[in-house]
Amino acid sequence: MASVSITSLTxxxxxxxxDAVIDDLQLEIPQGxxxxxxxxxxxxxxxxxxxxAGLESPTSGRIELAGNAVFDSERRVELPAEKRSIGMVFQSYALWPHKTVRKNIAYPLKVRKIKEGLRDGWVEEVADLVDCGHLLDRYPSQLSGGQQQRVALARGIVARPDLVLFDEPLSNLDAKLRMQVRADLHELHxxxxxxxxxxxxxxxxxxxxxxxxxxxxxxxxxxxxxxxTVFEEPATDYVAEFMGMSNRLSLTRGVDGWSASGGAPVRLPVAADVDELTVRVRPEHLMIRGGQDVLHGHEVPARVNGTVYGGSHVDVSLEADGRRLQARVETGTPGSRAAAGDRVVVEIDTARARYFDPTTERAVVHAPMPEVVA
Ligand SMILES: Nc1ncnc2c1ncn2[C@@H]1O[C@H](COP(=O)(O)OP(=O)(O)OP(=O)(O)O)[C@@H](O)[C@H]1O
Known part of the structure; x- marks a missing residue:
């Protein structure tokens, strides 16, 4: 196993x-x-x-495996795929149907002529690691989907490569198996x-x-x-949305603090040198209450579009100031009894929300303690 270094890859x-499909990519991956x-x-x-993997020729840049260049556009280095010490596990298990599990797992050792692996029982060892030791003499058609993917995993790591690449290896498995193989893979790693x-x-x-x-x-x-960090402190508005902070609101700075449209000013746990902020909030960090109360700065008036019962929670679709919002409230709380057509107030958990500069889309600095004035 080895470290990987990618420099200015395009x-x-x-x-x-x-258009560059990969655009000046930089990445350092430590060993393990x-x-x-x-x-x-x-x-x-x-x-x-x-x-x-060496299956695609980059336009420019450098890739190092274990400190050695396998691709370098300036020095015209480009090692072919079979000369790179890389194992691969794909979405389609791509097992040879006419070969036994033993021969499938041994395949990379044969291709790369790793004699000691064949001699010293690396196949049996790795099959045991992925819990397939008892399946070595079967053919792929005699295995379940989960077992086939475990065999593919064994084949990916049997040659003890510098690097193992996985391309959506679990996406062909049903939900239960997917969780199980994911847990096994985590443990193996x-x-x-x-x-x-x-x-x-x-x-x-x-x-x-x-x-x-x-x-x-x-x-x-x-x-x-x-x-x-990615989940709780997304660096950009894009990452926040991608990681589930699906609600997006705008705040404007006034003399007394920040306010959403129609709300009174509020101090926020951010130190921003801008007059507008984009707020990102997870559905579970929006609270709902009746629509008659006085609005504070971290609240917005909204209309309920519909609800979906989810057992321990209720998902509430809302519309506020022309924007769609989604709240997830605990079953049994007052908010969970909201119904389509209700006028409500949506409260933002300002300490757990994240704030972005609308121009650069980058996160603004958080102050250590939330300081909210009503
Ligand atoms: N051989 C090719 N020739 C031309 N364009 C390609 C080729 N392979 C990929 N692309 C384009 O490069 C872009 C990136 O494709 P890529 O398959 O790397 O995306 P991805 O993030 O893996 O997507 P997905 O999750 O859908 O597999 C896409 O716009 C794709 O159409």
């Missing part, structure tokens, strides 16, 4: 004037880290993975600590598996940080 599929590339469809995740890049567009999967998450947008990395 990939264009057309000529020099075409599981880095998740998370982003919307088409943002360049798979292309980044393919460039790392904790145990043997392979360096890996894992591509997904599933936020929960990213949070559960990653040491760090790199959020990609249009070929660039918006933020690369630990799961809790």
């Amino acid at each position: 990939k264009r599929f057309g000529g020099p004037r075409s 880290e599981l880095l998740v590339l998370l982003g919307a469809s088409g943002c360049g995740k798979t292309t980044t993975l393919r460039c790392l 904790e145990r043997i600590g392979f360096t890996s890049v894992f591509v997904t567009h599933d936020q929960d999967e990213a949070l559960a598996l990653a040491d760090r998450i790199a959020i990609m947008r249009a070929g660039r990395i918006e933020q690369c940080a630990t799961p809790d």
Whole structure:
């Protein structure tokens, strides 16, 4: 296992004037880290993975594996895929149907002529690690989807590669199996600590598996940080929305503080040198109460469009000042009894909301203690 260093990586599929699918990407992955590339469809995740694997030729930049360049546009270095010590696990398990599990797992050792692996029982060892030791003489068609994906995982790591690449490996599994294989993969990574890049567009999967998450947008990395930082302290408005802060409101600075439209001023836990702020709030950080009370600055009048019962919670769709808002309130609280057509007041949990400069879209600095005046 080894570290990975990506410097100024750019990939264009057309000529020099075409849009960059990967745009001056910088990324350092320490040895043993599981880095998740998370982003919307088409943002360049798979292309980044393919460039790392040597299946795609980057336009420019440098990729180092274990301190050695496998691609360097300036020095004209480009190692072919089979010469890079990389294991791959795909969405489609891509197992050979006519080979046994044993032969499927051994395949990378054969191709890369790793004789000691074949001799010293690496296949059996890795099969045991992924709980498939008892399946070695079966054929893929005799395995469940979860077992097939475990075999694919064993094949990805059997050759003890410098780096393991995962391209949405769990997305063909049903919800229950997906959770189970995800947990197994997490445990396996904790145990043997392979360096890996894992591509997904599933936020929960990213949070559960990653040491760090790199959020990609249009070929660039918006933020690369630990799961809790990306979730709780998104660096940009885009990351906030992507990580579930789906409600977006605008605040304007007045002489006495900040206010949403129609609200009284309020002091906020932010130090911003701007006159407008974008507020991002998770549905569970919006509270609902009856519509007759006096409004404070962190509240907005709204109309209920509809509700969806979710057992322990109720999702309430609202409209405030022409914007759609979504609140998730605990069942049994007054807000959960809201009904379509009701006029209500939506209260923002200002300490848990996040604030962005509407021009740069970057987070503004948070003051240490929320200071709210009513
Ligand atoms: N061989 C190609 N030729 C031209 N354009 C391509 C090629 N491969 C990918 N692209 C384009 O590059 C962009 C990034 O594609 P990529 O597959 O890397 O995205 P992604 O983030 O993995 O998306 P998804 O989550 O949908 O798989 C897309 O706009 C895609 O259409």
